[in-house]
Amino acid sequence: MNELFPWRRPVKVPLPPGVKPQLIRHFSIGLLYPVTEETMECRRKAGLDPVPPTAHRFPDAAEDIRTLIRAMKVDKTIGLDLDTMEYLFS
Amino acid sequence: MTEETGISRQDSTFPRYAFFLxxxxxxxxxxxxxxxxKSLPLLEIDLTYVTRSTCCPRAGVWISVDKRVWLTLAAYNLLQAEHAGRDLMASCNGCYVTLYEANKTLKEDPAELRMxxxxxxxxxxxxxxxxRVRHLLEVLYEDVGIDVIRRKAHRIPLRVALHPGCHMRIFEDGRLVRYFTELTATLVDEVVxxxxxxxxxxxxxxxxxxEFATYERAKEKFDAIKKLDPDALVIVCSGCYDQFERALKILEKDIGYRFDIPVIHLAELLALSLGIGPDExxxxxxRTSPVERIIEKWEGGMG
Incomplete structure (x- = not known):
């Protein structure tokens, strides 16, 4: 293909459809699942802090992840706008 | 003295770990x-959390898309434990494999670490x-020791089945699966x-x-386990638990399938056997299904 279309470049890395929403959550909150009111209530009853000491409690850690993704330019290759959290390609 | 680490328990103070959630x-x-x-401190493990942790991330996705992402985001989690001056402990097999392999690569390849x-x-x-990156099973079996657990724990009159999970077979000698089986067998009457x-x-x-994942994988297991009617299905991997929970919701919605056997974590058996009450x-x-039968048998055993 390269010989026939030397200027053609892949515009995105193929991602399984199931992964796409997961990556939005990963890059938004740092983890794949959010903490809900129900989660907090159950954690309290289990003798834990309602918000775990993960990026859920430290949102700057999620900001670090976005910084790293931008530094590697992976947002460009997978076609995800990290400001709007929308995919540029269907 | 443990074979794998060569560390004698009396040579050190309590092992110190940061738990990666x-x-x-x-x-x-x-x-x-x-x-x-709650359980590990009773077994003289000095345990805190890995704070500021993010998704491990999933090696299965990122190695095929961009290896730099896997190594860099894994390193971001590893350095949180390093800052705390502790080795990292994981319970999820998927997180363990991701972080263990990334750490191994970064230790062995200076160019990758520089990058x-x-x-x-x-x-x-x-x-x-x-x-170091250690699995909960390694900490329990190698640092604490099965003899110590046997001495401190009260065996629970339960009959359980196990789901080790694929990533528990990371080592060729299969030691994690052996640890999982032996530890569970120490805590309950019977492993089926x-x-x-x-x-x-x-x-x-x-x-x-x-559909394949739900019907040809999860349901295959559920069907086989139901025939044995154990009190519980024991796991340690959060990824497997997540998949079981998802599959059970789909199966119940699609075909009215029920799996009334509770899926529990090995640490719950450990906690109960150490006298920590279920509501603690x-x-x-x-839960995906009620755990009352387990609690009743535990109460009977404790009485």
Whole structure:
């Protein structure tokens, strides 16, 4: 293909459809699942802090992840706008 | 003296670990997190959390898309434990494999470590690759020791089945599966085995084909386990638990399928056997099926 279309470049890395929403959550909150009111209530009853000491409690850690993704330019290759959290390609 | 580490227990103070929670456990399995945090100190493990942790991330996705992402985001989690001056402990097999393999790569390949640190510099961070990544099973079996657990724990009159999960077979000698089986057998009356024990939960397949993952993987296991009617299905992997929970919801909605055997974490058995009451670690909360039968048998055994 390269010989026939030397200027053609892949515009995105193929991602399984199931992964796409997961990556939005990963890059938004740092983890794949959010903490809900129900989660907090159950954690309290289990003798834990309602918000775990993960990026859920430290949102700057999620900001670090976005910084790293931008530094590697992976947002460009997978076609995800990290400001709007929308995919540029269907 | 443990064969694998060569560390004698009397040579050191309590082993110090930072517990990596991952994505699933803090949100869907608070009973497992609480059981681990309450049980391990009773076994002389100095345990804190890996704070500021993010998704491990999933090696199965990122190695095929962009290896730099896998190594850099894993290093971001590893350096949080390094900053705390502790080795990292994981319970989820998926998180363990991701972090163990990334750490091994970064320890063995200076060029990869340099590359990762160039990216980490953008967040004012640095990783020295100075820590170890250990599985909960290694900590229990090698650091604590099965004899100590046997002495301290009260055996629970339960009959359980096991789901080790694929990534528990990371080492060629299969030691993690052996630890899992022996530890469980120490805590309960009987471990029952079934043909589909080694079948995958379907988590990875779920990304490509949800029907296959649900019907040809998870349901295959559930069907085989139901025939044995154990009191519980014991796991340690949060990824497998997440897949089982998802598959059970789909199966119930699609075909009215029921799996009334509770899926529990090994640490819950450990907590109960150490005398920690079920409500102290939230055992009844957020379950796929009720755990009353387990609690009744535990109460009977304690009485």
């Amino acid at each position: 991952g994505c699933v456990m803090p949100v869907k399995m608070p009973w497992a997190e609480s059981a681990i945090m 990762v640190n160039e990216y980490l510099k953008t967040t004012n961070n640095h990783y020295n690759a100075s820590i 085995h079934y043909e589909a024990e080694q079948i995958c939960c379907g988590l990875q397949a779920n990304l490509a084909d949800r 670690f939230g055992m009844r909360l957020l």
